[in-house]
Amino acid sequence: MEFKLEAHRIVSISLGKIYNSRVQRGGIKLHKNLLVSLVLRSARQVYLSDPCPGLYLAGPAGSPAMPPPPPQQQQPGEPAAGPPAGWGEPPPPPPPARAAWPEPEPQPERPAAPVTGAGDAPRGGEVEAAEAAWRRVEGAREAAEGGAAGPAGGSDGFPEGPRGTRRQCGCPPGAEDRPGAPGACPRLACCCAPRPAEDEPPAPPAVGPRKRGAAGVGGGPAGGPASGSSPLKKPRRNSEEQPGGAAAAAEEEMETGNVANLISIFGSSFSGLLRKSPGGGREEAEGEESGAEAAEPGQICCDKPVLRDMNPWSTAIVAF
Amino acid sequence: MPYSMPSGKENVQRVWKGDRKKWLEPTPQGTADIISTVEFNHSGELLATGDKGGRVVIFQQEQENKIQSHSRGEYNVYSTFQSHEPEFDYLKSLEIEEKINKIRWLPQKNAAQFLLSTNDKTIKLWKISERDKRPEGYNLKEEDGRYRDPTTVTTLRVPVFRPMDLMVEASPRRIFANAHTYHINSISINSDYETYLSADDLRINLWHLEITDRSFNIVDIKPANMEELTEVITAAEFHPNSCNTFVYSSSKGTIRLCDMRASALCDRHSKLFEEPEDPSNRSFFSEIISSISDVKFSHSGRYMMTRDYLSVKIWDLNMENRPVETYQVHEYLRSKLCSLYENDCIFDKFECCWNGSDSVVMTGSYNNFFRMFDRNTKRDITLEASRENNKPRTVLKPRKVCASGKRKKDEISVDSLDFNKKILHTAWHPKENIIAVATTNNLYIFQDKVN
Numbered sequence: 001m002e003f004k005l006e007a008h009r010i011v012s013i014s015l016g017k018i019y020n021s022r023v024q025r026g027g028i029k030l031h032k033n034l035l036v037s038l039v040l041r042s043a044r045q046v047y048l049s050d051p052c053p054g055l056y057l058a059g060p061a062g063s064p065a066m067p068p069p070p071p072q073q074q075q076p077g078e079p080a081a082g083p084p085a086g087w088g089e090p091p092p093p094p095p096p097a098r099a100a101w102p103e104p105e106p107q108p109e110r111p112a113a114p115v116t117g118a119g120d121a122p123r124g125g126e127v128e129a130a131e132a133a134w135r136r137v138e139g140a141r142e143a144a145e146g147g148a149a150g151p152a153g154g155s156d157g158f159p160e161g162p163r164g165t166r167r168q169c170g171c172p173p174g175a176e177d178r179p180g181a182p183g184a185c186p187r188l189a190c191c192c193a194p195r196p197a198e199d200e201p202p203a204p205p206a207v208g209p210r211k212r213g214a215a216g217v218g219g220g221p222a223g224g225p226a227s228g229s230s231p232l233k234k235p236r237r238n239s240e241e242q243p244g245g246a247a248a249a250a251e252e253e254m255e256t257g258n259v260a261n262l263i264s265i266f267g268s269s270f271s272g273l274l275r276k277s278p279g280g281g282r283e284e285a286e287g288e289e290s291g292a293e294a295a296e297p298g299q300i301c302c303d304k305p306v307l308r309d310m311n312p313w314s315t316a317i318v319a320f
Numbered sequence: 321m322p323y324s325m326p327s328g329k330e331n332v333q334r335v336w337k338g339d340r341k342k343w344l345e346p347t348p349q350g351t352a353d354i355i356s357t358v359e360f361n362h363s364g365e366l367l368a369t370g371d372k373g374g375r376v377v378i379f380q381q382e383q384e385n386k387i388q389s390h391s392r393g394e395y396n397v398y399s400t401f402q403s404h405e406p407e408f409d410y411l412k413s414l415e416i417e418e419k420i421n422k423i424r425w426l427p428q429k430n431a432a433q434f435l436l437s438t439n440d441k442t443i444k445l446w447k448i449s450e451r452d453k454r455p456e457g458y459n460l461k462e463e464d465g466r467y468r469d470p471t472t473v474t475t476l477r478v479p480v481f482r483p484m485d486l487m488v489e490a491s492p493r494r495i496f497a498n499a500h501t502y503h504i505n506s507i508s509i510n511s512d513y514e515t516y517l518s519a520d521d522l523r524i525n526l527w528h529l530e531i532t533d534r535s536f537n538i539v540d541i542k543p544a545n546m547e548e549l550t551e552v553i554t555a556a557e558f559h560p561n562s563c564n565t566f567v568y569s570s571s572k573g574t575i576r577l578c579d580m581r582a583s584a585l586c587d588r589h590s591k592l593f594e595e596p597e598d599p600s601n602r603s604f605f606s607e608i609i610s611s612i613s614d615v616k617f618s619h620s621g622r623y624m625m626t627r628d629y630l631s632v633k634i635w636d637l638n639m640e641n642r643p644v645e646t647y648q649v650h651e652y653l654r655s656k657l658c659s660l661y662e663n664d665c666i667f668d669k670f671e672c673c674w675n676g677s678d679s680v681v682m683t684g685s686y687n688n689f690f691r692m693f694d695r696n697t698k699r700d701i702t703l704e705a706s707r708e709n710n711k712p713r714t715v716l717k718p719r720k721v722c723a724s725g726k727r728k729k730d731e732i733s734v735d736s737l738d739f740n741k742k743i744l745h746t747a748w749h750p751k752e753n754i755i756a757v758a759t760t761n762n763l764y765i766f767q768d769k770v771n
Binding site: 006007010013017025026027029030031032034035038039042043046 | 414611
């Protein structure tokens with residue numbers, strides 16, 4: 001559990017660094033951003049590989065769509081930032097379908113992200129997808145947990161505690177049918193007007209050919225990252241979790257709000273990033289050619305199709 | 321003269337003394353005088369520093385005082401000039417920083433001195449020359465330059481040179497521009513003294529010192545699809561003796577040795593130096609801390625040294641699979657990597673250097689500490705460059721960082737280290753035990769105390 005929070009924290013810090021690098025004097029520093037993206041990827045791996053159910057990143061019951069990024073951060077010529085999907089979206093009001101989902105525990109938690117194993121990509125309606133996901137999560141939870149307060153089982157041994165809220169993403173069915181199609185999932189619709197956007201869907205640890213040292217990174221982080229995180233941080237985190245969901249929720253809200261802003265800037269200006277690359281037009285052409293794989297932000301919140309597309313998206317962060 | 325740290329008795333460690341040279345008052349912005357590079361010339365008589373504001377300041381060693389023969393000359397400011405100015409790339413809407421990334425001296429061939437200085441995009445060859453006489457007695461001009469009324473010229477005389485106060489002039493002789501898309505991180509002069517290389521994140525170019533309008537690309541690791549980028553070049557250096565050999569280090573912790581005789585484009589390395597990662601140390605930040613920030617050949621050319629975030633490694637060029645020596649610079653930081661990532665310290669690029677005889681290596685750390693490792697005795701020492709040692713001839717006291725547990729007297733705990741005070745740049749005199757250590761704004765020059 002702490003690993004997951006730590007991973008999430010590292011993700012948001014990393015995104016902040018990447019964002020800040022765009023406005024730094026002297027232009028984007030390729031080396032630093034490459035390293036940050038590697039950390040981002042590692043943290044994301046940990047974050048997603050954890051089968052710990054019921055992890056939530058609480059946010060306010062706010063507007064369904066992300067506020068557009070501040071205008072001064074948009075470069076001329078970039079596509080207008082649509083509401084992003086992906087990490088840390090503030091959750092919209094719970095949709096009616098949720099009420100139908102059984103809640104095993106008297107906790108203010110919402111359905112967790114679908115645990116995608118070898119993955120049947122949920123197709124069809126959003127509700128079916130959500131329900132199937134919820135069932136999987138339920139199963140995992142029952143298997144893993146001994147009780148409301150007990151620590152989550154599984155190899156990670158993450159302790160339970162008040163968690164943030166994860167929202168289901170509502171991509172229109174069309175997007176799910178054609179996972180590779182760019183723009184099949186219009187950002188606006190995907191970004192959760194009807195449904196909350198899903199926080200990072202869990203991905204199998206080894207994702208994509210671009211994984212470097214997959215055995216090390218993918219397999220490692222589940223147990224490994226603690227060694228990387230400062231031991232001083234843990235007590236602080238624990239004490240913050242104690243006060244209960246509200247406090248943690250408030251803290252997470254700020255974090256996720258921040259992350260969401262960053263995602264929106266990244267997602268929308270992905271090709272803008274490439275255009276900014278010192279390599280110039282060549283990268284942009286490549287970016288657009290691989291646009292079929294390069295995830296539109298909207299596609300991120302889909303389940304299986306997005307999992308595949310998330311990898312190029314994160315590698316795209318690498319490719320300034 | 322060869323020097324080695326005495327071995328054996330524990331109280332026979334060399335002592336270092338020196339003083340602080342504050343050579344520029346902080347500019348109003350406060351950051352322009354951050355030292356960004358330090359380099360002795362081949363004789364050690366001159367010491368060049370570059371800063372974030374694009375300035376170069378050269379110090380010169382005083383001639384040795386014959387009476388006080390045990391004390392070597394002090395370094396005083398010799399020349400100051402603005403090497404690079406901020407520029408703007410209008411095509412890409414990018415500002416180009418004027419910060420001097422590297423300075424490299426050319427060996428002296430005549431009375432003048434030459435050095436290469438580079439910022440992110442442009443390398444310049446500077447000539448530093450002395451003027452200590454000037455012509456006087458022109459027929460048609462007054463001494464202040466005004467032209468005389470020709471009708472007042474009644475006699476002719478031959479102008480003569482008269483001594484004047486020493487003036488040191490720096491003039492740019494060559495400007496090597498527009499060859500790098502990414503940020504230049506290294507320059508290195510070949511042992512043929514005619515060519516040099518410049519390296520950016522993805523490419524290395526070979527130049528001739530006389531030719532500015534073209535360069536040869538000898539390494540290109542840019543992938544066809546930038547999304548597949550996994551590593552960048554972090555440093556490059558020519559071999560000190562073999563003019564066909566150079567190495568470059570990467571952000572993945574590998575070093576590649578290339579032979580320019582093998583092919584025009586040295587994308588295929590001749591040797592690959594890489595140490596397998598210790599899986600027990602795996603963390604989120606493993607990749608960052610394995611990125612090599614500096615690579616330096618030994619003077620002999622047999623070894624090379626690499627610096628990554630936590631350690632210094634000595635490699636034998638004949639053995640690729642692991643370094644022959646590894647020295648931990650500040651292993652106590654391994655548990656703090658997350659905090660160091662947050663405050664960006666984990667991205668600090670520490671440099672390292674050899675002493676003249678290749679027996680001692682030195683590198684910087686935080687809290688204005690710097691470390692020396694004696695390769696023969698395996699002893700190491702931590703010293704501090706700080707104002708407390710400002711008084712000249714103050715002997716430096718060894719420092720110790722308490723990693724955990726009970727802190728002894730005079731030890732400093734890890735949590736009280738000041739991570740804003742970092743020593744990234746150090747240099748060792750090529751022949752003597754004189755070291756230059758750059759803190760953020762100040763330059764310290766230390767000499768060993770010869771008993």
